[in-house]
Amino acid sequence: xxxxxxxxxxxxxxxxxxxxxxxxxxxxxxxxxxxxxxxxxxxxxxxxxxxxxxxxxxxxxxxxxxxxxxxxxxxxxxxxxxxxxxxxxxxxxxxxxxxxxxxxxxxxxxxxxxxxxxxxxxxxxxxxxxxxxxxxxxxxxxxxxxxxxxxxxxxxxxxxxxxxxxxxxxxxxxxxxxxxxxxxxxxxxxxxxxxxxxxxxxxxxxxxxxxxxxxxxxxxxxxxxxxxxxxxxxxxxxxxxxxxxxxxxxxxxxxxxxxxxxxxxxxxxxxxxxxxxxxxxxxxxxxxxxxxxxxxxxxxxxxxxxxxxxxxxxxxxxxxxxxxxxxxxxxxxxxxxxxxxxxxxxxxxxxxxxxxxxxxxxxxxxxxxxxxxxxxxxxxxxxxxxxxxxxxxxxxxxxxxxxxxxxxxxxxxxxxxxxxxxxxxxxxxxxxxxxxxxxxxxxxxxxxxxxxxxxxxxxxxxxxxxxxxxxxxxxxxxxxxxxxxxxxxxxxxxxxxxxxxxxxxxxxxxxxxxxxxxxxxxxxxxxxxxxxxxxxxxxxxxxxxxxxxxxxxxxxxxxxxxxxxxxxxxxxxxxxxxxxxxxxxxxxxxxxxxxxxxxxxxxxxxxxxxxxxxxxxxxxxxxxxxxxxxxxxxxxxxxxxxxxxxxxxxxxxxxxxxxxxxxxxxxxxxxxxxxxxxxxxxxxxxxxxxxxxxxxxxxxxx
Numbered sequence: 001x002x003x004x005x006x007x008x009x010x011x012x013x014x015x016x017x018x019x020x021x022x023x024x025x026x027x028x029x030x031x032x033x034x035x036x037x038x039x040x041x042x043x044x045x046x047x048x049x050x051x052x053x054x055x056x057x058x059x060x061x062x063x064x065x066x067x068x069x070x071x072x073x074x075x076x077x078x079x080x081x082x083x084x085x086x087x088x089x090x091x092x093x094x095x096x097x098x099x100x101x102x103x104x105x106x107x108x109x110x111x112x113x114x115x116x117x118x119x120x121x122x123x124x125x126x127x128x129x130x131x132x133x134x135x136x137x138x139x140x141x142x143x144x145x146x147x148x149x150x151x152x153x154x155x156x157x158x159x160x161x162x163x164x165x166x167x168x169x170x171x172x173x174x175x176x177x178x179x180x181x182x183x184x185x186x187x188x189x190x191x192x193x194x195x196x197x198x199x200x201x202x203x204x205x206x207x208x209x210x211x212x213x214x215x216x217x218x219x220x221x222x223x224x225x226x227x228x229x230x231x232x233x234x235x236x237x238x239x240x241x242x243x244x245x246x247x248x249x250x251x252x253x254x255x256x257x258x259x260x261x262x263x264x265x266x267x268x269x270x271x272x273x274x275x276x277x278x279x280x281x282x283x284x285x286x287x288x289x290x291x292x293x294x295x296x297x298x299x300x301x302x303x304x305x306x307x308x309x310x311x312x313x314x315x316x317x318x319x320x321x322x323x324x325x326x327x328x329x330x331x332x333x334x335x336x337x338x339x340x341x342x343x344x345x346x347x348x349x350x351x352x353x354x355x356x357x358x359x360x361x362x363x364x365x366x367x368x369x370x371x372x373x374x375x376x377x378x379x380x381x382x383x384x385x386x387x388x389x390x391x392x393x394x395x396x397x398x399x400x401x402x403x404x405x406x407x408x409x410x411x412x413x414x415x416x417x418x419x420x421x422x423x424x425x426x427x428x429x430x431x432x433x434x435x436x437x438x439x440x441x442x443x444x445x446x447x448x449x450x451x452x453x454x455x456x457x458x459x460x461x462x463x464x465x466x467x468x469x470x471x472x473x474x475x476x477x478x479x480x481x482x483x484x485x486x487x488x489x490x491x492x493x494x495x496x497x498x499x500x501x502x503x504x505x506x507x508x509x510x511x512x513x514x515x516x517x518x519x520x521x522x523x524x525x526x527x528x529x530x531x532x533x534x535x536x537x538x539x540x541x542x543x544x545x546x547x548x549x550x551x552x553x554x555x556x557x558x559x560x561x562x563x564x565x566x567x568x569x570x571x572x573x574x575x576x577x578x579x580x581x582x583x584x585x586x587x588x589x590x591x592x593x594x595x596x597x598x599x600x601x602x603x604x605x606x607x608x609x610x611x612x613x614x615x616x617x618x619x620x621x622x623x624x625x626x627x628x629x630x631x632x633x634x635x636x637x638x639x640x641x642x643x644x645x646x647x648x649x650x651x652x653x654x655x656x657x658x659x660x661x662x663x664x665x666x667x668x669x670x671x672x673x674x675x676x677x678x679x680x681x682x683x684x685x686x687x688x689x690x691x692x693x694x695x696x697x698x699x700x701x702x
Contacts, residue, residue, distance in 0.1 A: 070286040070315030074324040088203035088229040103131035110183035112213035120184040126169035128184035203229035245277030288315035321364035330367040333690035346679035360547035362582040363556030391536035397630030398532040405489030407594040414593040417446040450601025452612035462530035494544035510536040543669035550658035553588035602626040627657025655684035
């Protein structure tokens with residue numbers, strides 16, 4: 001019984017202890033659950049709103065979009081370069097867009113639009129092809145082990161592996177059908193876009209059918225939109241497009257050589273900017289102010305809303321001094337006459353021709369025309385820029401500056417300017433003379449020397465001016481500053497110096513050598529310089545020079561932009577905000593009697609009676625003109641074969657004149673380089689006739 005009593009006692013203790021432990025465990029669990037519930041309640045009540053806001057949190061960013069560039073008008077209000085509006089399919093890339101989504105959008109969109117004016121590159125095709133998971137897997141299996149794994153047997157990093165895949169697919173030369181090529185182009189464009197940037201997927205030749213199809217499916221094409229793009233057009237012809245310049249495409253974007261500058265000015269990498277001449281020179285005005293929109297994105301990066309904040313402002317309008325109708329006439333005349341010179345054989349080796357017109361009173365450029373000819377192929381192209389970036393030895397056309405300088409420096413005077421017309425004989429050199437036979441004149445005054453274009457007169461003038469010592473056939477000694485004196489005088493008229501025209505790329509010309517290898521001054525070349533047969537000048541310098549004589553001694557700065565303004569919303573009115581004021585660069589210190597000598601000589605070049613006058617064929621032009629012609633010796637040079645010695649002697653034929661003779665409104669300069677001296681003809685005179693008569697017909701100025 002004791003035994004049973006003992007066992008029962010022990011069993012009762014164990015039975016009693018079990019509920020206590022359970023109660024303790026359950027109590028702990030209860031407390032933990034209570035704490036958890038309390039914490040959840042605390043978070044829900046205290047921070048619920050905050051967490052809810054965090055979940056639905058959005059972010060707002062600002063994006064910008066292009067506006068139309070400024071319009072350029074001619075002096076009569078005609079549009080020289082404007083903007084053509086094109087419908088466009090756009091895409092705005094979100095922060096979370098994946099390659100898979102881009103692939104899906106590209107394929108979907110390729111069913112609605114076609115892009116035929118572009119071809120995808122091999123790398124673009126490979127990218128698109130590998131975006132398909134099936135293709136990617138298959139191509140990965142084809143890779144040799146050394147292009148999949150490193151030396152340790154570990155798989156290469158994703159970037160290296162993909163690079164190897166691209167190289168493999170490019171070698172396979174995958175062939176895509178028309179739709180797939182479009183999809184590949186779209187995929188490539190979207191992949192290259194920056195986050196939250198808007199790009200054009202198709203902005204040319206978008207049909208109404210394509211536009212409607214995309215519009216119907218916008219809800220299933222996230223990021224795709226319909227917008228408007230602008231491209232430059234030239235409603236009055238493109239003869240001066242080389243002066244206007246060009247604009248980069250969205251694809252080419254910012255020029256690499258000025259990338260950092262443009263980025264610092266707030267441009268995006270794919271922005272279109274002026275890359276040459278007026279488009280580049282006036283980029284700050286022409287670009288306008290971009291439109292800005294606020295883009296709201298969800299916490300997952302998807303775009304929730306886009307709202308325009310500022311509509312932007314189109315670029316400023318430029319009014320040019322050029323008259324579009326007159327420009328066409330000048331270009332047509334230059335082209336017609338030059339082609340006839342080529343056809344006749346006279347311009348067989350010529351590389352082009354140039355003509356420029358300017359208002360001598362203001363410096364406003366009225367027409368700029370140029371042609372470039374490839375002497376190998378014979379192809380002729382427009383090259384209006386040649387008037388500022390091509391230089392030529394101009395010949396006798398610059399003699400007006402030589403006589404002017406001699407008068408100003410009192411080498412001769414209005415009443416005492418007769419010099420002997422005896423040829424120059426330098427020791428060991430061929431005789432230096434004029435075109436007419438030696439002995440035609442015993443002596444000449446300044447006016448007649450200009451009329452008959454006497455080289456001899458100019459050389460004697462130079463000898464006297466620089467105080468050279470000269471004994472025919474035996475001796476000549478020039479002072480070391482001889483070139484400096486004459487060049488300083490020519491530069492006073494703008495010859496050999498940049499004119500300051502508002503176009504980039506202007507050159508100053510080319511100076512010939514002043515000294516030989518032994519350090520001795522080139523005396524004969526000083527004489528050549530005196531009659532325009534040594535240094536090279538640009539056509540725009542030539543027209544500035546003749547304008548300075550025409551207006552009585554004011555060297556005017558040439559310009560092409562005469563005003564800046566804003567085009568009204570209806571496009572019919574320009575609200576001018578800036579007008580160019582004529583700028584006098586230098587006043588020639590003539591007396592009226594000195595000026596009369598030069599102007600009389602230029603009048604007689606056209607209207608004189610001497611048989612050796614060089615422009616009498618123009619004396620019937622109304623209103624009457626004054627002018628100077630020139631020829632200069634040159635030689636054929638082929639840049640493709642610089643080491644080949646060409647002995648073909650040629651001439652540059654030149655012309656500079658102004659009209660009317662009294663109170664002139666027009667100055668012109670014409671250059672026909674590289675003509676056959678046996679077939680010089682009257683090519684420059686033909687162009688001069690057209691330039692003068694057409695201008696006054698159009699503007700009805702008597």
